[in-house]
Structures are given as structure tokens and as C-alpha cells.
Amino acid sequence: MNNMTLLSELNPSIRKRIPIGESDFKNLIEGNNYYVDKSLLIKEIIEDDSLVILLPRPRRFGKTLNMTMLKYFFEASDEACSRLFLGLAIEKHPEIMKYCGMYPVIYLTLKILNILNGKTLFQDFKISLLNCIIIILSL
Ligand SMILES: Nc1ncnc2c1ncn2[C@@H]1O[C@H](COP(=O)(O)OP(=O)(O)OP(=O)(O)O)[C@@H](O)[C@H]1O
Numbered sequence: 798m799n800n801m802t803l804l805s806e807l808n809p810s811i812r813k814r815i816p817i818g819e820s821d822f823k824n825l826i827e828g829n830n831y832y833v834d835k836s837l838l839i840k841e842i843i844e845d846d847s848l849v850i851l852l853p854r855p856r857r858f859g860k861t862l863n864m865t866m867l868k869y870f871f872e873a874s875d876e877a878c879s880r881l882f883l884g885l886a887i888e889k890h891p892e893i894m895k896y897c898g899m900y901p902v903i904y905l906t907l908k909i910l911n912i913l914n915g916k917t918l919f920q921d922f923k924i925s926l927l928n929c930i931i932i933i934l935s936l
């Protein structure tokens with residue numbers, strides 16, 4: 798049992814929350830939510846020499862949370878990337894942590910697209926792709 802767990806139990810006002818509907822890794826970690834540590838997925842991905850990795854899972858299985866975790870891990874940013882991974886299993890692997898915050902990341906989600914509206918679907922898809930291209934060009 799770590800200090801945070803003990804404090805949460807003694808003082809209900811800082812009790813950790815269940816992250817219902819929170820699929821953004823940074824928000825989840827910074828928001829004092831419970832997190833089932835799946836950070837070793839990062840190690841698996843790095844050590845997998847496949848050209849493309851497909852991670853199909855049923856609904857609500859944590860796909861988006863894992864994808865945003867990968868994004869925050871690899872993405873070069875002004876903030877220290879390792880801060881988000883303090884205390885997680887991946888932190889014990891310096892050979893993996895050396896890649897933290899080292900890369901430009903292109904993150905494309907189709908979740909925002911309204912598939913029920915054929916008129917705007919293609920237009921919105923183009924905008925999503927254009928945003929990616931803008932990121933690539935600004936690197
Ligand atoms: N490792 C985890 N620890 C704690 N909560 C988690 C974990 N993984 C997922 N969750 C929670 O489960 C819910 C579903 O996660 P997420 O949105 O990432 O799943 P999904 O597979 O992308 O779902 P969908 O199929 O609807 O897109 C969210 O509330 C998220 O916070």
C-alpha cells in the first residue's frame with residue numbers, strides 16, 4: 798500500500814475517483830483517478846518489430862486511454878514526459894524511459910466524425926487529415 802492510498806483512506810476528501818468516461822491519459826493521471834497500470838504496453842510496442850500494430854479490443858476496453866498514453870509517452874513537449882509515468886511499472890525500465898518525450902507524434906482519431914451525416918462526414922474527415930498534415934509540415 799503506498800502513501801497516496803493510505804492518505805485517501807484516511808481523508809475521504811482526497812479519495813481517488815473512478816475515471817468514468819475519461820479516455821485521456823494525462824487527464825486521468827493528473828485528476829487523481831484510479832488507474833489500472835497498463836504502462837508496460839509501451840515496452841511491448843517498442844520491442845515489437847512489426848511494421849504496423851493493430852490493437853483490436855471490444856468496446857470500453859481502454860483502447861483510447863492506451864493510445865493517448867502512447868501519445869503522451871513518445872511526444873516531444875515542453876513538459877517533462879516522465880512526470881506522467883511516476884510510480885508506474887514502465888518507470889522501472891530505463892532502457893524504455895529513454896524514449897520518453899523524444900518524438901513528434903501524429904494522432905488521428907475518427908471518433909469526432911458524425912457517421913450519420915453523409916454530407917459532413919467527408920468534409921470533417923478531410924479537416925482531420927489536414928490537421929495531421931499541418932502538424933507534419935510544422936515539424
Ligand atoms: N487502465 C485503466 N485504468 C482505469 N480506468 C480505465 C483503464 N482503461 C480504461 N479505463 C476506463 O474505461 C473507460 C473506457 O476507456 P476507453 O474510452 O479508453 O475505452 P475504449 O476501448 O476506447 O472505448 P470505446 O470502444 O467506446 O472507444 C474510461 O472511463 C476509462 O477511464
Ligand SMILES: [Mg+2]
Nearest residue numbers: 820860861862
Ligand atoms: Mg475509444
